[in-house]
Amino acid sequence: MVNALEVLTTVVVGVMVGVEFSVAFVMNPILNALPEDSRQQGHAHGGRMLGAVMPVWYITSLVLTAVWAVARWHHHHTGLVVTAGALLIVSVVMSILLLVPINNRNKNWTPDNRPADWKEQMDRWLLLHYVRVAVIIAAFTLLVAALV
Numbered sequence: 001m002v003n004a005l006e007v008l009t010t011v012v013v014g015v016m017v018g019v020e021f022s023v024a025f026v027m028n029p030i031l032n033a034l035p036e037d038s039r040q041q042g043h044a045h046g047g048r049m050l051g052a053v054m055p056v057w058y059i060t061s062l063v064l065t066a067v068w069a070v071a072r073w074h075h076h077h078t079g080l081v082v083t084a085g086a087l088l089i090v091s092v093v094m095s096i097l098l099l100v101p102i103n104n105r106n107k108n109w110t111p112d113n114r115p116a117d118w119k120e121q122m123d124r125w126l127l128l129h130y131v132r133v134a135v136i137i138a139a140f141t142l143l144v145a146a147l148v
Contacts, residue, residue: 002071009064010143013088016057017140020133023050028126037111043122047107051100058095062088065143077146084146087139091132098128 023046031042065085072078102125109118 002068005064005068005071006143006147009061009068010140010147012057012064013061013084013136013140013143016054016061017133017136019050019054019057020129020136024126024129024133028129040109040111040114040118040122044107044109047103051103051107055095058088058092062092065139068143080142080146084139084142087135087142091135091139094128094132094135099125099132102128 027046031039031046033039034042062085065081065088069078069081069085072081102121105115106118106122106125109115115121
């Protein structure tokens with residue numbers, strides 16, 4: 001049963017990492033290559049869509065990691081799982097304090113009501129997102145290492 005939990009946790013976190021990696025390195029370059037109005041509308045739509053799904057995914061990943069750490073508390077790889085959990089906490093805190101406020105503004109913008117600095121705000125979000133992706137990749141790597 002615990003083995004299934006470990007695999008499930010690793011898969012859930014791994015797929016989350018894949019989605020966030022794709023947002024950073026696939027979707028954003030595609031959106032940024034579009035004409036200005038389409039670019040902004042694409043970012044707003046992505047913010048609405050992923051903004052609804054990702055909080056649940058991040059919290060689920062964190063809870064599964066915590067359950068794994070508790071279930072294998074005396075296992076020799078538990079330190080890796082606990083560290084992965086700490087990194088996932090960092091990613092959630094980063095999201096809440098830094099990325100979500102920008103996303104909440106962005107998802108309501110239209111070409112008619114967006115602020116003059118919308119591009120700078122989106123660039124700031126993307127820079128913070130790169131950092132968050134690095135943090136969750138590190139967490140995922142530690143979970144994989146704990147499996148082997």
